[in-house]
Amino acid sequence: MSDLSSDLYYDPYDYAIDANPHPVWKRMRDEAPVYYNEKYDFYAFSRFEDVMEASLDAKTYSSAYGTVIELMTDEPGDSPLMIFQDAPKHTQLRKLVSRAFSPRQVGKLEGNVRKLARGYLDPLVGSGGFDYLQDFGAKLPVMVISTLLGIPEEDREQVREWTDALLHREEDKPGGDHTHAEVSEQLWGYYARYVDKRRKAPKDDMISLLMQAELELADGTKRRLDNTELLAFIGLLSAAGNETVARFLGWACTLLDRHPEQRAMLAANPAAIPKAVEEILRYEAPSPVQGRRTTREVERHGVVIPEKAKITLLTASAGRDEREYPDADRFDVTRKIDRHVTLGYGTHFCLGASLARLEARVALEETLSRFPEWEVVWDEIEWVHTSTVRGYDKVPIRL
Ligand code: HEM
Structure with a gap:
């Protein structure tokens, strides 16, 4: 296999490639379905079938070393985050929270999500334009999570501002700066006090329920989550x-x-x-790269991958795989999509999938009912550059 194709180069940190990785991903799918990046020492699976199979085979493709390639450890870690765990710990943690995220439970949030969306969009009716992300798209999800966690209404705007400040990264300071450390301390201090408060006076919110839920350990014993685990879950x-x-x-x-x-x-x-939400998810995946490490030697498409190799599952490339989707580069909101991997697949399938779909649908319904047309100001658009998400930070529109 031509994984050593001399002029074919991909890494998720290259801003120029990140602006439009689709041509590179297409070449990887066609010429090097198991691509090897020497500089960062990782393999990449770009075809739908390979991404799907690896997602389903969590025994061979482990999450326990971390799933962000630059943060992976050499040995399996003991993270309190279930996304960085394999069975049985992953299963135990996921079981605790899966009910709260079921389509039924999440459905109960629709009224709240709609109210929030309307609150942001109504004042913009009659304006000449606004920033679709800064004024709406980036605010809505933070407020939804706060609502879900039961953060008191009067504190939510402050929590949103802190979260926003932490998400913002300067190009030359990818690790954050002094201000980030202070904001982080304020936000985590707030959450720690909040968890303490709920321990003393539980309510009918997710954090109070998690405090009462019991983790079933492999040996059959049960225990409750400690504060570190609760805070990790909020994080x-x-x-x-x-x-x-x-x-x-x-x-x-x-x-x-x-x-x-x-x-x-x-x-x-x-x-x-x-249906349009599914097509948008397929066409441009917000979380394009999922990391894994192999727990044994594997052979794929003629390439022998050693044990403990870093693998990236390019879910965003899988969405454009012609082997799965006819005319894959055509955007068509009426397309019939049976499955995609943009929300992951298998044991780590996005816990928040129902919530993400609810937020996406409600946001688009409320947008289109007020603003059936808009014009993006392309030369004022700004990107976010992290290795875990791909997309825009600022999208100014004219009405
Ligand atoms: C469009 C929005 C979203 C996208 C594209 C997305 C994408 C993903 C993907 C690809 C994974 C799998 C990661 C892996 O295999 O390693 C995942 C897992 C996860 N997602 Fe989402 N997600 C979205 C929204 C949400 C929301 C709204 C929440 C929570 C409120 C959420 C919570 C999680 C959690 C907790 C996991 C880990 C699940 C596990 O390890 O079992 N996601 N997501």
Whole structure:
């Protein structure tokens, strides 16, 4: 296999490639389905079938070394974050929270999500334009998570501002700066006090329920989560649920601007929005790269991959694989999609999938009912550059 194709180069840190990785990913799928990057020492799976199979085989493709390639450890870690765990610990933690994220439970949040979306969009009616992400798309998911956690209403805006400040990264300071450390301390100090408060006076919110839930250990014994584990869970929800939904909404806004006839169809027929959400997810995956480490030697497409090798599953490339989707580079909100891997697959399938779909649908319904047309100001658009999400940070639009 031509994984050593001399002029074929991919890494998720290269801003120029990140601006439009699709041509590179297409070449990887065609010429080097098991691509090896020497500089960062990782393999990449780019075809749908390979991403899917590896996602389903968590025994061979482990998450326990971490799933962000630059943060992976040499030995399996003992993270309190279930996304960085394999069975049985992953299963135990996931069991605790899966009910709270079931389609039924999440469905109960629809009224709240809609109220939040309306609160942001109503004041913008009649304006000449706004920033679809800064004024709406990045705010909504943070407030939804706060609502879910039971953060008191009067504190939510402050929590959102801190979270926002932490998400913002300067290009030359990818690790954050002094201000980030202070904001982080304030936010985590707040959450720690909040957890303490709920221990003393539980309510009917997710954190109180998690405090009472019992973790079933492999030896049959049971125990409750400690504060570190609870805080880790808040951190996971905030990290996994905020940036991804914000990026999704940036893609939705720009893709519909590029395809005004499809936007008009959705504005006239909101019942078609859920299908459109799946097409947007397939077409531009907000979380394009999932990391794993092999637990044994494997051979794929003629390439022998050693034990403990770093693997990247390119879920965003899988969404454009012609082997799975006919005419894959065509954006079509009426496309029939049976499955995609943008929300992961297998044991680590996105815990927040129902919530993400709810937020996406409600956000688009509320947007299109007020603003059936808009024009993206392309030369003022700004990107977010991290190795875990891909998309825009600022999307100014004119109405
Ligand atoms: C469009 C929005 C979203 C996208 C594209 C997305 C994508 C993903 C992907 C690809 C994974 C699998 C990671 C892996 O295999 O290593 C995942 C897992 C996860 N997601 Fe999402 N996500 C979204 C929204 C959310 C939301 C709103 C929440 C929570 C409120 C959330 C919480 C999680 C959690 C906790 C996991 C880990 C699950 C586990 O390890 O079992 N996500 N997500």
